[in-house]
Amino acid sequence: MQDSIGDRIARLRLRRDHTQESLAAVAGVSVDVVRKLEQNQRLTARLATLNALARALDVETSILIGQPTTFEGAAHRDPLPSLLALRRAVTPVSELIEDEMEVADGESPSVLDLRASLRSTEVIRREGKLSEIAAVLPRLISDARSATREHSGADRAASFAILAEAYQVAATTLAAFGKEDAAYTAMERAGIAARHSDDPRLEVMGMSTLSWIFSKQGRIDDAQRVAEATAEKIEPSWTKTPLIDVALWGILLLRAASAAVRAERKDTAAELLRLANAAAARIGTDRIDYATPFGPTNAGVATVNAFVEMDRPEQALAEARRITDLTSLPPTWQARYYVDRALAHIDLANDDRATRAMLKAEHTAPEWMRYHATSRRVVADLASRERRRSAPILALADRLQIGTG
Numbered sequence: 058m059q060d061s062i063g064d065r066i067a068r069l070r071l072r073r074d075h076t077q078e079s080l081a082a083v084a085g086v087s088v089d090v091v092r093k094l095e096q097n098q099r100l101t102a103r104l105a106t107l108n109a110l111a112r113a114l115d116v117e118t119s120i121l122i123g124q125p126t127t128f129e130g131a132a133h134r135d136p137l138p139s140l141l142a143l144r145r146a147v148t149p150v151s152e153l154i155e156d157e158m159e160v161a162d163g164e165s166p167s168v169l170d171l172r173a174s175l176r177s178t179e180v181i182r183r184e185g186k187l188s189e190i191a192a193v194l195p196r197l198i199s200d201a202r203s204a205t206r207e208h209s210g211a212d213r214a215a216s217f218a219i220l221a222e223a224y225q226v227a228a229t230t231l232a233a234f235g236k237e238d239a240a241y242t243a244m245e246r247a248g249i250a251a252r253h254s255d256d257p258r259l260e261v262m263g264m265s266t267l268s269w270i271f272s273k274q275g276r277i278d279d280a281q282r283v284a285e286a287t288a289e290k291i292e293p294s295w296t297k298t299p300l301i302d303v304a305l306w307g308i309l310l311l312r313a314a315s316a317a318v319r320a321e322r323k324d325t326a327a328e329l330l331r332l333a334n335a336a337a338a339r340i341g342t343d344r345i346d347y348a349t350p351f352g353p354t355n356a357g358v359a360t361v362n363a364f365v366e367m368d369r370p371e372q373a374l375a376e377a378r379r380i381t382d383l384t385s386l387p388p389t390w391q392a393r394y395y396v397d398r399a400l401a402h403i404d405l406a407n408d409d410r411a412t413r414a415m416l417k418a419e420h421t422a423p424e425w426m427r428y429h430a431t432s433r434r435v436v437a438d439l440a441s442r443e444r445r446r447s448a449p450i451l452a453l454a455d456r457l458q459i460g461t462g
Contacts, residue, residue, distance in 0.1 A: 062101065062434070063094035065121050069114040070095075084113035100441055101434040105319040105366055111275045118275045119235030122430040127234070128188050138191035140234055146195035147227055147243045149202075165207035166200045168215045174200070175219050179348040182226055183387030185425025190230050198223045211255065218254035221247045222347065225266050233428060237274045244270060261291060261305050262347045268312040272319065281316035284309045285329075293336075300340050304351040307336035311351075311359045318366045326367075330360055343385035354385050358394045361401075370401035377401075392422035396432050399439075408439055412450045415439070419453060427457055 070080050070091075077095065081088035086106050093099040102110075104118075111118040128138045166174075174197050181189045201223055204216035224247035232240040244267050251259035264287040271280035288309035293302055314329035334356045343352030357380045364373035377398055383391050395418035402411035415436060419426045426432050440454040 060123060061094075061097050061437075062107070062121055062123065063097050063099070065123060066091065066110060066114070067095045069116060069120075073114055075113075080110070080113055084109040086110065097441075100438040103366055103368065104431070105321060108275045108277060108319055117235070117237055117273075119237065119273065119430065122235075122434065128191065138188040139195075140191065140231065140236065142195045143191055143227055143231060144236075144239055146198040147224065147231075147239065147246060149199075165204045168204070168208070168212050168219070171197070171201055171204060171216060171219045175222055178223070178226060182229075182348055183345075183389060185389040185392065185422035187230060187233060187424060187428055190226065194223065194227055194230065198227065205250075205253070214253065214255035217250045218256045218259060221250035221254055221256075221259045221263070224250060225263060226348075228266055228270060232270050232273045235273075235430075237270055240270050240273075241267075258301070258305060258347070261287060261309070262349070265305075265308050265312050265349070268309070268316065272312075272316055277316050277320045281313050281320065281322075281325075284313035284316065288313065295339060300344070301346050303336050303339055304344055304346050307333045307340070307351045307356065308349055310336065311356065314359065314363060315366075318363045323367060326363055330356075330363060333359065343382070345387070348387075350386050350390055352385070354380060354382050355390065358383075358386065358390060358397075361394060362397050365397045365400045365404075368404065370404035373397065373401040374405075388422040389425050392418040392425055392429075392432075395421065396429070396435060399435050400431075403435070403438065408442060408450075411435070412439055412448075412453075415453060416449060419456070433457060433459055 066080075070077070073080075075083070077091045078088050081091045084091075086109055090099070090102060090106060091110070094102060107121055108118050111121050114121075127140060174193070178190060178193060178197060198220065201216055201220035205213055205220060208216050224243045228240040228243035228247065231237075231243060244263060247263050247266075248260065251263055264283055268280045268284040271277070271283060288306055291302060291306055291309075293306050295303075310329050310333035314326045314333060317323075317326035317329060334353075337351065337353045337356035340352050343350055343354045345351075357376060361373050361376045361380070364370070364376060377394070380394070383394060386394075395414045399411040399414035399418070402408070402414060415432070418432060436450065436454050436457055437459050439450045440459065443450050445451075
């Protein structure tokens with residue numbers, strides 16, 4: 058087997074001078090869970106459990122999960138996707154050394170050209186093509202930053218808006234590879250750019266992204282607090298508020314609900330989900346704003362995820378059956394829904410249905426699947442129990458480059 062979650066927990070536990078019993082006590086989880094993970098009898102656990110163990114071990118959750126940290130097989134791409142290039146774009150040395158300021162290649166691009174580049178980036182982002190995002194994003198950030206220096210008036214404000222969105226995309230990409238601190242830096246810069254822009258909604262979306270990053274760091278309380286506080290500031294009037302603002306409010310509620318679920322605040326999570334579903338019903342149809350969907354379908358998918366995280370697989374699958382228009386969501390959201398269905402089927406000891414769900418996830422967003430930590434954990438778990446030499450889950454594990462023994 059490749060290095061497992063249990064192997065990492067055991068190493069970190071010994072470094073922290075914990076016994077299995079003391080670690081379980083500090084994390085507030087069952088010692089049986091710790092024991093089975095370390096013995097590789099279980100290859101995965103609920104995210105709430107992993108967050109609790111990560112906090113007790115004083116590491117980020119991504120360290121336990123062991124998600125990919127670089128791009129695979131990208132030698133044929135031009136430009137190459139590079140997390141280092143993305144880091145450099147977010148924190149360029151030119152801003153620290155006055156005599157080495159960035160020099161633009163000719164004139165700064167027009168706002169129209171920048172918007173076209175941003176829209177194309179959003180399309181590949183929704184499809185989960187992380188390597189393409191990382192290949193084009195550094196140049197977009199550099200061009201947008203140059204435009205904020207060269208343009209004036211309305212064009213300058215519009216350039217700052219584009220730069221803010223580009224930083225947010227950089228943040229989500231970095232966080233997907235476990236670079237949460239770099240993602241936080243990107244969000245700080247996104248906030249500064251948003252305040253200089255002509256779009257006040259960008260700060261709201263920035264808080265939503267920041268909440269997600271806090272969740273990735275295991276800072277669950279902060280994730281919930283940021284999302285709830287921002288939602289309170291923009292709480293809509295049902296008769297007067299534009300639908301886009303109702304959607305942004307709903308997105309924040311879903312972020313807060315996700316954090317509340319992982320913090321085991323089930324009553325709070327239920328109330329937040331109720332409000333989010335009411336907002337979705339008010340909108341009536343699914344829409345996408347700032348590359349983020351919201352509406353009845355996404356609210357339903359979030360409810361499925363909440364039931365999975367709360368160990369209620371029957372309710373998760375019952376809620377999944379109520380979702381009738383999954384194709385209204387971007388491919389990455391669809392794929393995550395299939396992963397949640399797989400987790401529910403695993404909890405009900407139905408590996409065949411779980412495998413079928415994971416194959417649908419791969420079909421929907423194949424590149425996203427290769428880098429998505431939860432997907433990889435689920436595939437490893439299913440493959441470890443497969444006794445047939447030729448089975449679809451083993452082939453999927455091979456495609457994801459997951460060792461199965």
